[in-house]
Amino acid sequence: MRVAGKGVLDRSRSVPFRFDGVRYAGLEGDTLASALLANGVRLLGRSFKYHRPRGVLTAGSEEPNALVTVGRGGRQTPNTRATVQEIYEGLEARSQNAWPSLKYDLLSVNTLAAPFLGAGFYYKTFMWPKAFWEKLYEPAIRRAAGLGALSGLPDADRYERAYAFCDLLVIGAGPAGLMAALVAGRAGADVILADEDMRMGGRLLAETQQIEGRSGQVWAGEVLAELAAMENVRLMTRTTVAGAYDQGTFAALERVGHHRARAEGQPLECFWRIVAKRSVLAAGALERPIAFADNDRPGIMMAGAVRAYLNRWGVCPGRAVTVFANNDDAHRTARDLVAAGVDVVAVIDSRAEAPGSDLFEVHRGAQVVGTSGRLGLEAITLRSAAGERRVETDCLAVSGGWNPSVHLSCHMNGRPTWREDIASFVPTPGAVPGMMAAGACNGAFSTLACLREGAEAARAALVELGRSVPPLDLPATEDEPYRLTPLWAVAGKGRAWLDFQNDVTVKDVRQAVAENYRSVEHMKRYTTQGMATDQGKSSNVTALAVLADATGRGIPETGTTSFRPPYSPIAIAALGAGGQGKGFAPERFTTSHKASRERGAPMIEAGLWYRPSTFPAPGEKSWRQSCDREVRMVRAAVGVCDVSTLGKIDIQGPDAGKFLDFVYANMFSTLKVGRVRYGLMLREDGTVMDDGTTARLGEHHFLMTTTTAAAGDVMRHLEFVSQGLRPDWDVRFTSVTEQWAQFAVAGPKSRALLNELLDAPLEAGDWPFMACGPVRVLGVAGRLFRISFSGEQAYELAVPARYGDSLFRALVARAEGLGGGAYGMEALNVLRLEKGFITHAEIHGRVTAYDIGMGRMVSAKKDCIGKTMSQRPGLMEADRERLVGLKPVGAVKLITSGAHLFAKGAEPVRENDQGYVTSAAYSPTVGHVVALGFLRRGPERLGEVVKMVDHLRAVETLCEVVDPVIFDPEGGRMRG
Amino acid sequence: MRITCPLCGARDRREFYYRGAALALERPAPDAGEQAWDDYLFLRENPAGETRDLWYHANGCGAWLVVRRDTRSHAVLEVRLAGEGAQ
Numbered sequence A: 001m002r003v004a005g006k007g008v009l010d011r012s013r014s015v016p017f018r019f020d021g022v023r024y025a026g027l028e029g030d031t032l033a034s035a036l037l038a039n040g041v042r043l044l045g046r047s048f049k050y051h052r053p054r055g056v057l058t059a060g061s062e063e064p065n066a067l068v069t070v071g072r073g074g075r076q077t078p079n080t081r082a083t084v085q086e087i088y089e090g091l092e093a094r095s096q097n098a099w100p101s102l103k104y105d106l107l108s109v110n111t112l113a114a115p116f117l118g119a120g121f122y123y124k125t126f127m128w129p130k131a132f133w134e135k136l137y138e139p140a141i142r143r144a145a146g147l148g149a150l151s152g153l154p155d156a157d158r159y160e161r162a163y164a165f166c167d168l169l170v171i172g173a174g175p176a177g178l179m180a181a182l183v184a185g186r187a188g189a190d191v192i193l194a195d196e197d198m199r200m201g202g203r204l205l206a207e208t209q210q211i212e213g214r215s216g217q218v219w220a221g222e223v224l225a226e227l228a229a230m231e232n233v234r235l236m237t238r239t240t241v242a243g244a245y246d247q248g249t250f251a252a253l254e255r256v257g258h259h260r261a262r263a264e265g266q267p268l269e270c271f272w273r274i275v276a277k278r279s280v281l282a283a284g285a286l287e288r289p290i291a292f293a294d295n296d297r298p299g300i301m302m303a304g305a306v307r308a309y310l311n312r313w314g315v316c317p318g319r320a321v322t323v324f325a326n327n328d329d330a331h332r333t334a335r336d337l338v339a340a341g342v343d344v345v346a347v348i349d350s351r352a353e354a355p356g357s358d359l360f361e362v363h364r365g366a367q368v369v370g371t372s373g374r375l376g377l378e379a380i381t382l383r384s385a386a387g388e389r390r391v392e393t394d395c396l397a398v399s400g401g402w403n404p405s406v407h408l409s410c411h412m413n414g415r416p417t418w419r420e421d422i423a424s425f426v427p428t429p430g431a432v433p434g435m436m437a438a439g440a441c442n443g444a445f446s447t448l449a450c451l452r453e454g455a456e457a458a459r460a461a462l463v464e465l466g467r468s469v470p471p472l473d474l475p476a477t478e479d480e481p482y483r484l485t486p487l488w489a490v491a492g493k494g495r496a497w498l499d500f501q502n503d504v505t506v507k508d509v510r511q512a513v514a515e516n517y518r519s520v521e522h523m524k525r526y527t528t529q530g531m532a533t534d535q536g537k538s539s540n541v542t543a544l545a546v547l548a549d550a551t552g553r554g555i556p557e558t559g560t561t562s563f564r565p566p567y568s569p570i571a572i573a574a575l576g577a578g579g580q581g582k583g584f585a586p587e588r589f590t591t592s593h594k595a596s597r598e599r600g601a602p603m604i605e606a607g608l609w610y611r612p613s614t615f616p617a618p619g620e621k622s623w624r625q626s627c628d629r630e631v632r633m634v635r636a637a638v639g640v641c642d643v644s645t646l647g648k649i650d651i652q653g654p655d656a657g658k659f660l661d662f663v664y665a666n667m668f669s670t671l672k673v674g675r676v677r678y679g680l681m682l683r684e685d686g687t688v689m690d691d692g693t694t695a696r697l698g699e700h701h702f703l704m705t706t707t708t709a710a711a712g713d714v715m716r717h718l719e720f721v722s723q724g725l726r727p728d729w730d731v732r733f734t735s736v737t738e739q740w741a742q743f744a745v746a747g748p749k750s751r752a753l754l755n756e757l758l759d760a761p762l763e764a765g766d767w768p769f770m771a772c773g774p775v776r777v778l779g780v781a782g783r784l785f786r787i788s789f790s791g792e793q794a795y796e797l798a799v800p801a802r803y804g805d806s807l808f809r810a811l812v813a814r815a816e817g818l819g820g821g822a823y824g825m826e827a828l829n830v831l832r833l834e835k836g837f838i839t840h841a842e843i844h845g846r847v848t849a850y851d852i853g854m855g856r857m858v859s860a861k862k863d864c865i866g867k868t869m870s871q872r873p874g875l876m877e878a879d880r881e882r883l884v885g886l887k888p889v890g891a892v893k894l895i896t897s898g899a900h901l902f903a904k905g906a907e908p909v910r911e912n913d914q915g916y917v918t919s920a921a922y923s924p925t926v927g928h929v930v931a932l933g934f935l936r937r938g939p940e941r942l943g944e945v946v947k948m949v950d951h952l953r954a955v956e957t958l959c960e961v962v963d964p965v966i967f968d969p970e971g972g973r974m975r976g
Numbered sequence B: 001m002r003i004t005c006p007l008c009g010a011r012d013r014r015e016f017y018y019r020g021a022a023l024a025l026e027r028p029a030p031d032a033g034e035q036a037w038d039d040y041l042f043l044r045e046n047p048a049g050e051t052r053d054l055w056y057h058a059n060g061c062g063a064w065l066v067v068r069r070d071t072r073s074h075a076v077l078e079v080r081l082a083g084e085g086a087q
């Protein structure tokens, strides 16, 4: 219920929301947890394994219990911590892991099965018989144990990513973080102050101590106003710094839209990468529970959380509150409650020397040994020197001390350091280069110590950044000592919970030790302690202490706790922001894309490029009809095809020729200006890397083409060879793939077509095969190459990309006038197969120049990349699988790529494998399927009939081994 | 992770392509023999400690870089242009 006169939220604004279908009202500034507690709702969920009733334990992102599902359909977010979710008008939240309802959860019988679900149950209970695991146990466990579920629908929300840079990143905006940001901001440094909360101030919002005679909230507000006015300071609320990485890189998640109704166009979350020269970790501390029997009932909460709900949200989670602690700090909870007029039953302090009070009863040297209440706390059992007695109370505020939030300091493999005086771990200096810890996360718990450490960390960072450092001027505030005597687990019967989220008990840890899982790493995996989504934030240190006790070792000798990114869970959708749909694979369009689509061409993907497969004519019902027509059209008249996706690399410099000799297997320095040559490029290990034509445009100027797929690889390779292996050679490379639109014009009427467009028509003897040079086309300066990938007389005409669309339209329109037209990738593939030209289907990364019949292209006159290794005996053996053509000769006429080749009479098993088919297509020119493949001793077996078997498609075809060049082997059409 | 390109300044590692040991710069002579070529192409150290790698500033200036770094701490100790030589 709300407490009059308490809280720092606006009481005039009522906000309606729903939980499990019931309508409630909260206040603006409430979390779902504070609003439900204000409405007297204590039961929020069921536990992971045993379906125990659970309520709110904490007031922050460390919450292990109060997980709910927010929203519906494609906007459903499971496992949302009620302590983080802000309420807004229209918020709809539901409890999880309960069936049929939260109050009557039938699966809580899991509790009766506890003996089977205890430590190590994953390892032993369900191991035998083996088949039972898959069929019986796993489905049953999956149904019974679990957290919230995804909707199964595509995520309807938007996510973004963003980048930021600063001198100093301050992580956490409590007293230490505020002070660090203030000192650095006043000194002029670029500062980012990030805090996961909706409101900055940290514990100052939850406590009643004064700073400079004002409340902590007011002081924080003044500092924030000053920071907000500084241009060099960026304040990021609702932003969790989730990971620390190399060289000052941090990951942060900003929750942009979770606190309000969805607005069109606004992202839900933004994933930040922040690069900071220095950082201050001011992440505060998390209070830890004490393990005692049945310490998990709704109504049992952290003492600091009870204080936060009272002081910040004006909510008291109970009518009669009891405090159970081992330290002085928890006594503040009782003091604040009494001051607010709430009934405090007693403070139960395990320390014999605990301080007394005039305001409330203190039981020194006493412990809570049990609790009762079916769906929420009704009473506790108090054990003191006077014996055991039942005490009625509906809220128990527990404190076992505070654990510094060392998490980010562990993200680069650093291990935290044990400090005996606070019985916990602190960050090890230098664990993250450039990061300094300050305040409670560094084990400094008084307000003054936090302010001082924050200021000092900022001053140290300023020194390292070479900036002038202002004098230290600390505000006046409390500096009370933090006194604690460790109490980890209360002895006694019953289940005492450590990890609330994974349902791990003290007994489970002891069981692990009994079975010799004594290492902390083994214990964790055996019991699943700390392996839930909260990474054991509340429980790891206590579990380590229980393990230490059970093994008779000290805590630092037993081990440390470590944490990995992210600090708190991040949706995959946020990590992948920008990578959904087309963001994952951007589309590259050629300049003819629009015209091709207008002609009804279906597009196929070639890497990121989109290329037309065919240009269907009216009445054509299948791609094969279109493809056959386009092939015949090229062979009989003229065809136009966009080949701009091939990589184009402009190579210039006095050593360009020498360089090409070095990266190509064959010679280029001897190529004459105005000529083109086919080149074969090897990897240094001797296998074929890529092929293509390279034109010599000038004495020191070449234009290389690469295959579409290898354009990026070849560019990187050329730069490597130039910069890394031949730095003294004067040659430079520029990728011009996107600068030029290039069209193949192929067929007997290709010259006639070009002459309709070129400013100066071609004469019959001009431009022989493999000639190149500048031309003017419709008044535009372009380039013409007499090269052919179809076996016909053919040219490639290139113009600056901005003329590509109009040139393509002009070429196709005029080609149609000559009985030709546009052709697509399918026809292009058939045309090249008829000629035995290879693509990356053949040069797939395992073949040598020798294998494809080009062994003699590796020039003997010079060294080149790959030459030495290509001459290894194993790569030159006649027995290798070598390139051949194939044609069907039996009843079955189908050849499929990927199929394997066997001797005619051999059984088609792996041991008899003789090769495989790489490409196959129906040739309308020769009237049967033509194919390329690799066959052992292939070129020596021309005329032999082999058996092709496609085991996947169940095809078996007898094939004759033929020369790869099936059409016009003399090349007369191409040269003519 | 960030790499300071000598030409562009400190950049996120996503701008760079990783190639492997800087040994790739020390190409043997054609007649250096099988062992030298085998070492050059296929044998690599896997040190816990200092290492020299090749990185390519693909989404930047296109420079090949030799990055000296520590595999234990991920600290980047030195970045040089590959053209300045392997040492």
Ligand SMILES: [Zn+2]
Residues within 6 Å of the ligand: B005, B006, B007, B008, B009, B057, B060, B061, B062, B063
């Ligand atoms: Zn660069």
